[in-house]
Amino acid sequence: MNDEPITILLVEDEPAHVEIVRRNFETxxxxxxxxxxxxxxxxxxxxxxxxxxxxxxxxxxxxxxxxDLRLPKVDGLQVLKTIKNDxxxxxxxxxxxxxxxxxxxxxxxxxxxxxxxxxKPADFKQFGELLDSIGTYWxxxxxxxxx
Amino acid sequence: xxxxxxxxxAVRRDGSSVRFLxxxxxxxxxxxxxxxxxxxxxxxxxxxxxxxxxxxxxxxxISIIKGWLxxxxxxxxxxxxxxxxxxxxxxxxxxxxAEIGERERRIMHANRLYSxxxxxxxxxxxxxxxxxxLEEICRILVTSGGFKTAWIGWPDDDGWIVPTASCGxxxxxxxxxxxxxxxxxxxxxxxxxxxxxRRPAVCDNIATNPAMALWRETALQNGFASSACFPFTLPDxxxxxxxIYSAEPAFFSSDEERNLLGEVADDIAFALQTIHTAATRxxxxxxxxxxxxxxxxxxxxxxxxxxxxxxxxxxAALCGRPVEQLHGRRRxxxxxxxxxxxxxxxxxxxxxxxxxxxxxxxxxxxxDGLHTYLTVKFPLASYDNAKEAVGGxxxxxxxxxxxxxxLKVIRNLQAETExxxxxxxxxxxxxxxxxxxxxxxxxxxxxxxxFKPTVDNGISFYTPESRPLIEEAVxxxxxxxxxxxxxxxxxxxxxxxxxxxxxxxxxxEHHKVIGFFQDITTRKQTERELHRKNEEIEQFxxxxxxxxxxxxxxxxxxxxxxxxxxxxxxxxxLAQDISYINGxxxxxKLLLDELLEMCRIGRVETLPExxxxxxxxxxxxxxxxxxxxxxxxxxRLPGTDLILSGSRQRFCQIWQNLIExxxxxxxxxxxxxxxxxxxESGETxxxxxxxxxxxxxxxxxxxxxxFEKLDPKSLGxxxxxxxxxxxVEKYGGRIWVESEGVGSGSCFKFTLPGAVPPK
Numbered sequence: 075m076n077d078e079p080i081t082i083l084l085v086e087d088e089p090a091h092v093e094i095v096r097r098n099f100e101t102x103x104x105x106x107x108x109x110x111x112x113x114x115x116x117x118x119x120x121x122x123x124x125x126x127x128x129x130x131x132x133x134x135x136x137x138x139x140x141x142d143l144r145l146p147k148v149d150g151l152q153v154l155k156t157i158k159n160d161x162x163x164x165x166x167x168x169x170x171x172x173x174x175x176x177x178x179x180x181x182x183x184x185x186x187x188x189x190x191x192x193x194k195p196a197d198f199k200q201f202g203e204l205l206d207s208i209g210t211y212w213x214x215x216x217x218x219x220x221x
Numbered sequence: 222x223x224x225x226x227x228x229x230x231a232v233r234r235d236g237s238s239v240r241f242l243x244x245x246x247x248x249x250x251x252x253x254x255x256x257x258x259x260x261x262x263x264x265x266x267x268x269x270x271x272x273x274x275x276x277x278x279x280x281x282x283i284s285i286i287k288g289w290l291x292x293x294x295x296x297x298x299x300x301x302x303x304x305x306x307x308x309x310x311x312x313x314x315x316x317x318x319a320e321i322g323e324r325e326r327r328i329m330h331a332n333r334l335y336s337x338x339x340x341x342x343x344x345x346x347x348x349x350x351x352x353x354x355l356e357e358i359c360r361i362l363v364t365s366g367g368f369k370t371a372w373i374g375w376p377d378d379d380g381w382i383v384p385t386a387s388c389g390x391x392x393x394x395x396x397x398x399x400x401x402x403x404x405x406x407x408x409x410x411x412x413x414x415x416x417x418x419r420r421p422a423v424c425d426n427i428a429t430n431p432a433m434a435l436w437r438e439t440a441l442q443n444g445f446a447s448s449a450c451f452p453f454t455l456p457d458x459x460x461x462x463x464x465i466y467s468a469e470p471a472f473f474s475s476d477e478e479r480n481l482l483g484e485v486a487d488d489i490a491f492a493l494q495t496i497h498t499a500a501t502r503x504x505x506x507x508x509x510x511x512x513x514x515x516x517x518x519x520x521x522x523x524x525x526x527x528x529x530x531x532x533x534x535x536x537a538a539l540c541g542r543p544v545e546q547l548h549g550r551r552r553x554x555x556x557x558x559x560x561x562x563x564x565x566x567x568x569x570x571x572x573x574x575x576x577x578x579x580x581x582x583x584x585x586x587x588x589d590g591l592h593t594y595l596t597v598k599f600p601l602a603s604y605d606n607a608k609e610a611v612g613g614x615x616x617x618x619x620x621x622x623x624x625x626x627x628l629k630v631i632r633n634l635q636a637e638t639e640x641x642x643x644x645x646x647x648x649x650x651x652x653x654x655x656x657x658x659x660x661x662x663x664x665x666x667x668x669x670x671x672f673k674p675t676v677d678n679g680i681s682f683y684t685p686e687s688r689p690l691i692e693e694a695v696x697x698x699x700x701x702x703x704x705x706x707x708x709x710x711x712x713x714x715x716x717x718x719x720x721x722x723x724x725x726x727x728x729x730e731h732h733k734v735i736g737f738f739q740d741i742t743t744r745k746q747t748e749r750e751l752h753r754k755n756e757e758i759e760q761f762x763x764x765x766x767x768x769x770x771x772x773x774x775x776x777x778x779x780x781x782x783x784x785x786x787x788x789x790x791x792x793x794x795l796a797q798d799i800s801y802i803n804g805x806x807x808x809x810k811l812l813l814d815e816l817l818e819m820c821r822i823g824r825v826e827t828l829p830e831x832x833x834x835x836x837x838x839x840x841x842x843x844x845x846x847x848x849x850x851x852x853x854x855x856x857r858l859p860g861t862d863l864i865l866s867g868s869r870q871r872f873c874q875i876w877q878n879l880i881e882x883x884x885x886x887x888x889x890x891x892x893x894x895x896x897x898x899x900x901e902s903g904e905t906x907x908x909x910x911x912x913x914x915x916x917x918x919x920x921x922x923x924x925x926x927x928f929e930k931l932d933p934k935s936l937g938x939x940x941x942x943x944x945x946x947x948x949v950e951k952y953g954g955r956i957w958v959e960s961e962g963v964g965s966g967s968c969f970k971f972t973l974p975g976a977v978p979p980k
Contacts, residue, residue: 090775090801097782144767147920173770176763194774198781201774 079105080213083136085117085153086110086171087145091194095140095171098205104213109136114148117141118156121163136166137218140208141188143172143179151182158187167216169208251302258298262291327475334481337366341485345492349499354492355386358463358485363389368465369445370394373489375416375461376402382412382462389466394443398436406435415450416462421479421486423449425471440466449473451486456497463489518616519594522601525573525609527551527566539587561585569611572598583615592619636660643740649676651699651732658738665721665740667713684710684718691723698734702727708741720745760926761819768812772805779805815940822871822947832872833979834863838896841876853891854884859898863905863976871948878941879909879969886967887913905976912966921958949973 082099086092092110099108111117117139120127127133139157143150150170157163167189172179175193183191192208195201270283340361348354355373362371372387372395382400401407402417409432411422425447427433427440440448445466452462463486465473473479513520513533522531529547537544540555547555552562565583572579578599585592594615604610636659639645645662649655656674663672666682676695683691687709694705704726711719725736783798785791838858842849849856865872876896883894895910916924925946949956949971956971 088771088775090779090805091771093797093801094775094778094782144764144771172767173774174763174767176767178763194770196770196774196777198778198784201778202781 079107080137080218081107081109081134082213083117083120083139084108084110085114085139085141085145085150087112087142091142094201095205098202099209102206102209104209106209106213107134109133112146114145114150114153117145117153118148121157138212139166139168140171141168143170143174143183151186154183154186154188165218167212167218169212251299251306254302255295255299258295259291262294266291327477330472330475330478331481333366334478337361338481338485338488340365341488345488345495349496351493351496352386354496355489356388358489359386359388362463362465362485366465369443369468370466371463373461373463374412375455375459380408382416385461392443394439397439410436411448411450412462412464415452415464416460419452419460421449421451421483423447423473423479425474428470444468446470447472447474449479449482451479451483453486453490453493455490456494461489462486516614518614520612520614522604522610522612523552523566523569524604525570527569529555530604530610531612558586568596568598569613572600572611573609576600582618590619592617593622594618640664643743645738646736647674647679647738648728648733648735649679649695651734661740662738665713665719665738666711667715667717672714682711682713684712686710694723695725695734698725698727702729708745765812765816769809772809772812775805776802776809815944819940819944819947822944822951829867830869831864831866832869834859834865834898834976837865837869837872837876840869841873841880844873845877845880848881848884852884852887854887855891855893856880857893857895859896859907861898862979863898864979865973866975867952867973871951875945875948875971876909878945882941882969883909883911883913883967886915887911889913904972904974906970906972908968908970910966910968915963915965916958916960916967917962918960921960924958925956945971 084092084095086095089112096108096110099106109120111120116127119125120133121136123130123133141150141153145153150172154168154170157166157168164187168187169190169192170183170188171192171194173194180191190208190212192204195204266287270280270287274280274283341358344354344357344361348357359371359373362368368389370387370389372384372390374382374384374386376382380401380403382402384395387395399407400410400412402413404417407413408417411424414422424430424433427437427445427447433440443466446468447470448464448466449472450462450464452460455461463482465482467473473482516533517535519536519539520531520533521529521536523529528549528551532540532544532547534544537547540547540557542555552565553559557565561584565585568579568581568583578597581596581598583594583596585594595618596613596615598611598613601610601612604612639659639661643661643665645659645665647659647662648657650657654676656676656679658666658674662674663670666672680688680691680695687707690707691709694703694707697703698705704724706722706724708720708722711721713719719740719742722739722741723736724738725734727733728735779798779801783795783802786794786798835858842856848854880894880896884892887894889912893912895908897908897910899906899908925942946956953974954972956969958967958969960967
């Protein structure tokens with residue numbers, strides 16, 4: 075069991091979806107911090123502590139990244155590649171959270187080192203259960219590398 | 222035994238000695254013998270008496286006895302002498318008479334042989350048939366020459382002499398004997414010897430000659446005493462013999478007779494040669510006539526006046542009348558149309574003028590249409606009585622011409638289809654290593670006709686990437702007969718890169734690789750374009766589904782929250798839930814509207830209208846007056862005007878999108894937007910320049926993608942620039958952005974090739 079509070083970085087351009095994730099994790103009862111960035115560029119800025127993300131206290135290294143694929147500026151796949159090609163960052167588990175169930179997207183995501191790929195269900199109950207499971211698994215059961 | 226007699230001049234010498242003997246042994250010697258004897262008697266008888274006695278009486282008595290004795294002795298002496306003389310004279314006389322007889326006989330022989338020779342020569346002139354002539358000559362020898370039998374024959378393949386013609390052989394002697402030319406007993410008779418040794422051979426006496434042993438009995442039965450054979454040469458070079466039998470022994474012993482008979486043999490040889498030559502010439506003439514007559518080509522000769530001298534049956538058939546009726550007539554008189562006749566005759570005269578043979582194409586209008594003839598005309602120095610004539614051979618090539626015409630049509634068709642389809646053919650001769658290209662292959666390579674293709678310079682046109690492929694394919698085709706079909710790239714003589722489809726296969730029978738060569742550059746471009754469009758459509762569908770799904774997820778989830786919040790009475794959150802649902806629904810509507818618009822751009826527009834740029838900009842700015850005045854934007858219009866042809870609405874969409882973006886991404890108050898028209902490297906470039914946030918170079922291409930948004934907060938579905946790009950490309954133009962990066966503003970530029978300056 076992983077008892078330490080965990081920082082989750084949510085990379086999502088759709089505010090409604092951010093709200094859904096936020097609401098679900100609030101009720102999940104797991105100690106965590108949810109950080110949100112609206113596009114790929116800011117996600118990389120966050121991870122590399124650029125500009126407004128300079129302070130490690132307010133922008134801690136995430137223990138899990140929930141990454142949408144279709145993002146403005148730098149798209150999700152590019153963010154994934156950058157993280158997984160960086161030895162300082164590649165241990166952070168990345169769960170792709172996408173509306174696309176396209177085979178191509180799934181293949182490309184895993185090829186570039188995604189740890190998990192889940193499709194946002196168009197169903198309130200299912201979406202809730204999915205986020206619960208993600209939370210339980212990645213934040214409770216999964217052991218994170220501290221590097 | 223065969224021999225040649227000594228010359229007979231001894232006969233003449235003997236004749237003169239007879240006269241000499243007559244002079245020497247005449248009456249004088251008898252008188253001299255008598256005087257000598259008488260004188261001796263008187264002298265020595267008285268001396269003897271006087272020695273015996275002196276008694277006159279006895280002397281007288283003895284003298285009387287002596288006188289009688291003298292008479293008796295002298296009478297005896299005279300008798301002996303005269304008798305001897307008379308016998309001698311008689312002997313000489315009989316010898317002389319025999320000599321005269323012999324000469325007469327020879328003269329008679331000679332006369333007969335001369336008449337034989339003369340008769341033979343007459344018959345040679347008269348008779349042209351070989352067999353008939355030979356038989357006639359035998360007959361002449363028997364009847365005029367007085368020979369028992371005469372025959373002519375030559376050896377067969379085994380060397381047995383076969384009589385061909387004979388006369389005087391009623392008893393069948395010739396059938397009963399076998400004579401050979403070989404050196405065997407059957408070949409030792411006169412005929413065998415003469416033919417084998419090619420010289421006259423004589424047997425003077427059949428009865429005694431040992432060589433005649435084989436035939437003696439039969440020959441004697443037939444009354445043959447002597448025989449001779451005279452060889453002569455046949456036209457084919459072999460030797461034949463004329464054999465003659467005489468009832469007289471040694472008939473052929475004299476030179477004169479043999480010479481005359483030898484001449485007969487020579488005359489036969491000459492006659493046979495003449496007959497043979499005539500026959501050969503006749504055969505040759507007959508053959509030539511047959512060739513001329515059976516020739517499908519028309520063979521003819523006309524004199525300078527245009528009168529026909531010679532015609533073959535092909536010409537006669539064309540004229541529809543027998544050859545004999547054509548002679549001496551002009552062309553127009555034998556059914557050649559006047560116009561054709563005139564041209565043909567002009568050609569005749571031209572040949573006569575030039576004095577050399579000419580190859581011409583002549584036409585003649587016939588019942589079944591116009592015929593074309595390939596004609597050789599040549600001058601004839603003389604023909605029959607004509608001083609000058611023209612010979613001609615005309616072959617009907619009408620069918621060839623038709624085929625040629627058809628081929629020409631097919632070739633033109635081929636050239637045309639090659640041009641249309643950019644398809645050519647080629648072949649590579651493995652023996653000569655030469656390549657043959659059709660016209661289009663030259664055109665595809667952009668080389669002129671003087672280019673001489675070989676396998677090596679042909680391969681050198683391929684790009685470095687394609688070269689190993691074609692070389693391998695050709696090698697495999699040649700070695701294993703594997704056909705190939707490749708899409709490759711060449712660089713033409715003018716440096717154009719072209720896509721080509723090369724298909725080849727081995728033709729083992731002719732030791733050639735033959736194939737097909739097609740310029741597929743356009744198709745390849747279309748394919749690439751299509752591929753790009755397909756990718757675009759895929760992307761479109763993908764993004765559309767993704768982006769449509771996103772608000773759907775939002776709506777469904779917040780509907781759930783809505784229910785939950787309602788149930789839990791969490792009123793604070795209800796408004797938020799509803800606002801998310803509304804936002805998602807709005808987004809969906811916007812997305813659907815833009816998708817619909819996007820689809821419309823690709824469709825066929827109504828008839829293009831002519832509109833000026835000024836009108837378009839006025840309309841755009843009119844519709845944007847709200848936002849322009851809100852932001853107090855400073856929009857600078859271009860100084861010049863252009864005429865555009867197309868859809869006014871689409872042109873407005875281009876400008877409106879670009880101007881809206883320019884205002885949107887210019888955060889300063891009263892942003893300045895410059896609209897421009899400039900000539901850049903020969904094309905009209907439109908521009909929309911702002912001094913706003915700018916675009917990093919990495920994004921310059923991406924911003925035109927469907928649903929691409931640089932700013933997640935911006936309104937719209939991210940289709941604006943893709944739509945602009947689609948419109949510009951639809952009008953054959955292109956669009957790009959120039960920006961130094963963040964904070965340096967952006968300049969969107971595009972071209973519209975159809976834009977022209979106003980008149």
